[in-house]
Amino acid sequence: MWQQYLDDNHDRFFEEYLDLVRIPSISSLPEHMADVEKAAEWTATRLTAAGIENVEIMPTGGHPVVYGDWLHAGDDKPTLLIYAHFDVQPADPYELWDTPPFEPTIRDGRVYARGASDDKGGLVTPIFAVEALLQTTKKLPINIKFCLEGQEEIGSPQLPPFMAEHKEKFACDLVASADGLQWSETEPMLVVALKGLCAVEISVRGPKGDLHSGLHGGVIQNPLEALANIIASFRTTDGKIAVEGFFDEVVELTAEDREKIAAVPFDGPAYKDQLGVTDFYGEPDYTTRERNWARPTLEINGMWGGFQGDGTKTVLPSEAHAKVTCRLVANQDPHQIEQLLIDHIKKHAPVGVTVDVRAGRGVAYPFLMDSDHPANQIAAEVLTELYGQSPYFVRVGGSVPVIPMFQKELGADTINFGWTVGDENLHAPNEFFRLANFKRGMRGYCMLFERLATADLGNK
Ligand SMILES: [Zn+2]
Known part of the structure; x- marks a missing residue:
C-alpha cells in the first residue's frame, strides 16, 4: 500500500x-x-x-x-x-x-x-x-x-x-x-x-633565552632534544603505543570482529598509492584496516622550536613545543587517556628543563x-x-x-x-x-x- x-x-x-x-x-x-x-x-x-x-x-x-x-x-x-x-x-x-x-x-x-x-x-x-x-x-x-x-x-x-x-x-x-x-x-x-578523541599540548622550557651554542654548549639540556626524547617514549620501536595504561579499557577485537573487517574490500597497494607512501606502519599484530578502524592511535600533529630560517644559526633554543592527539576506541575515556598522557610526559621529563602539559581542545x-x-x-x-x-x-x-x-x-x-x-x-x-x-x-x-x-x- x-x-x-x-x-x-x-x-x-x-x-x-x-x-x-x-x-x-x-x-x-x-x-x-x-x-x-x-x-x-x-x-x-x-x-x-x-x-x-x-x-x-x-x-x-x-x-x-x-x-x-x-x-x-x-x-x-x-x-x-x-x-x-x-x-x-x-x-x-x-x-x-x-x-x-x-x-x-x-x-x-x-x-x-x-x-x-x-x-x-x-x-x-x-x-x-x-x-x-x-x-x-x-x-x-x-x-x-x-x-x-x-x-x-x-x-x-x-x-x-x-x-x-x-x-x-x-x-x-x-x-x-x-x-x-x-x-x-x-x-x-x-x-x-x-573513534573518540583527546588532545594534549606540551611545552618544554630550558634557559631564559636562546643561547650561543659555543659559549654555553655542552652544559645544559637542549629543550628540543628533551621534547624529542619525550615524544620518542610514546611508542616502542616496533610501533606499539607505550603510554602506561593506554590499552587497559580497550575492547579487544574478537575473531568474528576481525572476520567482519576483513570482509570489507581493501586494496593495500592502491591505498599506498593514494597516500603516496612506500610502506604502512603501525601497531604490530593488526592489519592495516584494523589499526585504522579498530585500534587507538597517537599522533604528533606539530612540533616546533628553535631556529628555522635559511642557513645556520648556532643557537641553543630556550623552548620547544608539540601538539598531540589520540583517536580512541571503546571503552577508552578521553579524559582518562588525557591524564595518562600527562602522567607519562611528566614521568619522562628529562632533568634540566621544565615540562608543562595541558589538555588541548577537542574531546569526543x-x-x-x-x-x-x-x-x-x-x-x-x-x-x-x-x-x-x-x-x-x-x-x-x-x-x-x-x-x-x-x-x-x-x-x-x-x-x-x-x-x-x-x-x-x-x-x-x-x-x-x-x-x-x-x-x-x-x-x-x-x-x-x-x-x-x-x-x-x-x-x-
Ligand atoms: Zn551531514
Missing part, C-alpha cells in the same frame, strides 16, 4: 525536497542565520503535514532543533528517534560550481546543489515515509520521534547540553541517523564503531555497537533487500560526536540509515545526490519502521 503511495506521490515529494534544498541554510555564516531558521520552519511544517504531532522548533542557544513525535503504536512497540540535520556547509568557492549551489539542477539522474546529499536528501526520506504509512494505514508500526538539528556542520556545539536538559522528551530505544553514508552506489554498509567519546544488535540485524535485512547485497559492517577512524552523545545522554545506540555516498562531493563544489537513492531511502524507512515493530530492543 505504502509502495503505491510513494510511487503516486514521488514527483510531489521530489519537488518539496528541492524547495528545502533551495534554502541556503549555511550554519557557519552569520548572514545566513535567517536561512537556517527558515529551513527549521520548513522542516517543522513538513513534519506536521506528514502527520507528526507535537512539532516544535526548540531553541538551543544557537541554531534550533526541530522536534516532533507520533507515539500511538503502543507501549509494547519500540520508540525510534530519527536524527538528521537541515543546515549545510558554505558553498564557496562559487566559481567552481557548474550550476549555482542553491538552484538545484538535475543532470544524469543526480541533483546538483549544496546540501542535496548532506543532509537534506537524508532528512526528507523518513518524513515522506511517515506520510506514506499514515496516509495508507492510518498508523505507524512503531513510536517515532524526530531530532532534526541546524548546527551539525559547525560541530553541534549546543546539542550536548540541550540533550542533557531534554532527556525525557527524546527518550527512545534506538536512534536512526539519516545523516549517514553507504559504501557505494551499489553496496550498503552499517557503521558499528566511531568513542562509539561501539554490537553488529549482532537486533537493530543492526533488521537494518541489515532492509539494506540487503534494497541493494541486493548484504551490508559491510564498517568502523570509522573519525569521530561523529552526536552518536556517542545519544549513547551517553539517552542510553540508545544509533544505526546508520542514510543514503549519501562518499563520492558525492560533500562539503565541496558540485555536491550531488542520486535520484535512485531518494526513492530507495523512502522505501528503506517504510521497511525499517515495519520490521522494527517486531524487534526486541529491550523496550518490552
